[in-house]
Amino acid sequence: MGYSQATVILFLVLAFAMAATPAFSVVGWEERNYPNPRLCLREITKTPGCLAELSRSLLRKNLKFRRECCEVYQGMSDKCHTWFFNQRKYTPAYGNQVKDYCAQKFGITLAPSYRVYHPMNQPSLQ
Template structure:
């Protein structure tokens, strides 16, 4: 009978060790939360590039200091997923403020987003605001 009890203890220890390893795996992951939940930039740019020249139209105002997007480009921006909009306008040279300027410009062309929709979600809550700005 002692042999079977020893086998049961070993089996229980093995199960506990596996359960512990599975439980800590996400905590030890080398990939951060942002990287796991960030959209694929190729997919985001593919959505923008459905309108010919849209990528150029988005970057041109950074040099020319004047936004001039086509109706099709505004529709492409509107049609992007919220993850892509958040990534695009919180990344590199495209700031959240620039995203709001694009949203405003597209509204003048008649391409509008729902009134409560913000084109970006700030990474941090601005000083003096309570909760997450969204």
């Protein structure tokens, strides 16, 4: 085997090793991309009564929140928003309604492009 063939083979082996490293990493995909649920619940319950307001508004199909709860909603991380509004009765559509309510009622907004998506679906371009 000549010098150039050995170099090419060595290069290919190193390239494969570098490409395979993320696939064999210790931390799984979910651990890197999904938040810790306890930390998310801690964010939501920072202000007493906000979780109850979210539940009550959903059951009564009538959005009504205090300014403090909208501020808590605004302060949640993107990962926690997505995690929370994909739990049983809390859907991405409801998360977007809460976002719109807080923006209209109190002027509390998230990033303009922010929308709650289901983690398995790709967001549509709007």
